[in-house]
Amino acid sequence: MSASKLVRPDIEYKDSFLKALAEYHAEGRQLYNDIHRVANDFPGFINALRAERGYPHQPFQDWVEPVPETILWLVKDDEYIGTADIRHRLNWHLEKWGGNIHFAIRPSMRGKGFGKKILTKAKPFANYLGIERALITVAPDNLPAINIVEFCGATLRDKTPETDQFPSRLRYWLDCT
Numbered sequence: 001m002s003a004s005k006l007v008r009p010d011i012e013y014k015d016s017f018l019k020a021l022a023e024y025h026a027e028g029r030q031l032y033n034d035i036h037r038v039a040n041d042f043p044g045f046i047n048a049l050r051a052e053r054g055y056p057h058q059p060f061q062d063w064v065e066p067v068p069e070t071i072l073w074l075v076k077d078d079e080y081i082g083t084a085d086i087r088h089r090l091n092w093h094l095e096k097w098g099g100n101i102h103f104a105i106r107p108s109m110r111g112k113g114f115g116k117k118i119l120t121k122a123k124p125f126a127n128y129l130g131i132e133r134a135l136i137t138v139a140p141d142n143l144p145a146i147n148i149v150e151f152c153g154a155t156l157r158d159k160t161p162e163t164d165q166f167p168s169r170l171r172y173w174l175d176c177t
């Protein structure tokens, strides 16, 4: 049994990633990644993830300035466990919803401590990318995520109001130095 680690996306995790993608889809996440398209050209999918081309994805990408994004996968025992997206800088969208770091653990691997691990391990990567203080936005009812960001030492900045375009979010600052 090996320790979990954060790595760049790689074709060696194809099988477990595709299973995880189906799990994400079942809860309405990553619907922009069509499973058949991803499965049929996994090397192309990996190359696109590694291109750091930018965030946001659909449906926002047509009307928001994209920012460079580094995507990292938490893996353990050669299996995909979760994703950390590090946005190198903020745009007005990410200021309100998204922040510098987003993280997700595949549904079948939740509740085992990997959420705390992925954010802990993402901090030095963010710092390496030039981020000293990362914004993290969390839904006010997302108790596991609140638990994780506070465990990692983030401090509450404020709570944004709900608007027509954006849901309410707790905004945290996370020291990555």
Ligand SMILES: CC(C)(COP(=O)(O)OP(=O)(O)OC[C@H]1O[C@@H](n2cnc3c(N)ncnc32)[C@H](O)[C@@H]1OP(=O)(O)O)[C@@H](O)C(=O)NCCC(=O)NCCS
Residues within 6 Å of the ligand: 102, 103, 104, 105, 106, 109, 110, 111, 112, 113, 114, 115, 116, 117, 136, 137, 138, 139, 142, 143, 144, 145, 147, 148
């Ligand atoms: C949020 C998320 C990453 C948590 O992943 P996870 O692997 O289950 O997290 P952990 O196992 O490290 O658990 C984190 C903490 O939350 C706690 N927790 C879990 N469910 C909880 C709940 N319903 N209420 C309160 N605390 C809860 C856990 O007990 C744990 O705390 P502990 O170690 O003190 O017991 C996962 O649910 C996820 O991917 N959600 C979808 C994406 C998302 O919301 N990302 C956050 C964006 S900021």
